[in-house]
Amino acid sequence: MVKPKYIIEVNHLTHRFGQRTIYEDLNFSVPSGKIFGLLGKNGVGKTTLIKILMGFLRPTHGRCTVFGEDSHNLPPATRARIGLLFEGHLTYEFMTIAQIERFYAPHYPKWNRNDYYGLVDRLGLPHNHLIRNMSCGQRSQVVLGLIMAQQPDLLILDDYSMGLDAGYRRLFLDYMREYLENGDRTVFLTSHVIQDMEKFVDEVIFLESGGRLLTTSLDTFMQTFRCYRLSRNHKSIAPAPDDVIKNIETHAGYWDVFSFHDIYRVEEKLCRQGFNASNLKMINMTLEDAFIGYTGRY
Template sequence: MSDPVIECRNLSHHYGERLIYENLSFEVPRGRVLGLLGKNGTGKTTTINILGGYLEPSAGQCLIFGEEIRSMRPETRTRIALLIEGHVQYAFMTIEEIERFYARFYPRWNRDAYYGLMEKLKVAPRQRISRMSCGQRSQVALGLILAQNADLLVLDDFSMGLDPGYRRLFVEYLRDYARSEEKTIFLTSHIIQDMEKLVDDCIVMDYGHILVQMPVGELLETFRRYTFTPGGAQIPEIPEFYSTAVVGAQAELYSFESPATVQGVLERAGVPCGDLQAETLNLEDAFIGLTGKY
């Protein structure tokens, strides 16, 4: 594995009395696209805020490019592009003004990348960003990120408020960019189908801790949904089984274990499972399987 671009060690954070998470540790290797998935309130935006240097964690440390975020040198910040939730930008500027403003801060600024994307927008160059639609604003934010030519992109809920067309455009641009330029991306989104097209690795968070961190390919290959008819028997609650539920006569559970292992566990517990069916999942179903529906 190459050098980690992001290293978070033993992060803990509380809002007042409320614990968000404790001893959270993860790394993002160079050149990988990592998606942070979790239900509302599990601490995704908290993590992004810590990574952006806008929140001091209660405990632990976060390093980006080997530097502590809160004391990071301005030169290192040129290597990090940040997308704030809701594609927030300086809405009082026009497309031209905002490009002129940012260009002076970033030595590797790629004006063509920005204007290439802006041509798709069909808006007047002098139109203020505040008067654009949410989708158009997202493209301005994306264009600025691409033009910055940063080594690390941190994107908070990039698909928020976007219609399917703009979401697709955003994802495709970002995916091609990340692959061709070997960029590292750390992102969150509520739309998990988009993540599936984009991310190499994922972290799935539950309240207070990380449920899994692994390559998406491995997750989709090994995590399965099992359905069977238990005939009224009690399904054992073991850590290997996720989101166990019985609806009508049909039981459902999710597991990383192989069908043979699951069948063995169920049979040892006296649960009839002769009709056990295993199916592989897409990322959204895997997420639901790991975190539960509620």
């Protein structure tokens, strides 16, 4: 089987719902063997993008390919290589633990039931336990077990953290990390819980409304994106974002100014806008702070 250089390629993707533009000329690619996190606020189109990648939505313009095949026309053999976790750990809740394994198994030639039961048995539930009687966290383990048993080359996880408490999120990522150690698999995931991404993903794609996009490694992002704190004094109008200042967050006594530039450049920009930036100081950030700084609060 010829292995394409990029597992996922998105070229000039435009998508609209009626008059509302979700993306305009979106471009990115996901190389093999990497863990990619697609991060963005609610409503920027993360799930829409996954629906397009899996052929459940037809893009207005542009082309998306998965394993070199058009995403809207993935042949069954290609779909067999993709483990897809639907938002909300969607599954057939009228089945039991054993029944759902029996339903999926015949469809996947590389199916490994040990991967499924190895994970699900840790829940300590009998195999005749109905999925509808499980908590969200337990259901997430069942869904993850089914995806792992498929032995997919690409895992697409749409908001895996939805409804999970900290313990189950950690469990989910730990299992996933163990699983990914064996084999050259690619992961493309979305999540609202930014701090979980810090130790898990190799690269992040920040998606903003309108489809503005930043693809970077987490290390590079955290090293280059900075927060500077500026006292508000009596000035009530906040500085305006420009080519140097990415975003401003207004607080009671200060502004947080976010930028990819050093303090001198930001200071100069602020002075030009009529602010006294002599007391500007750099603030340490977690990934979540940086994410909020980059995408903005609501």
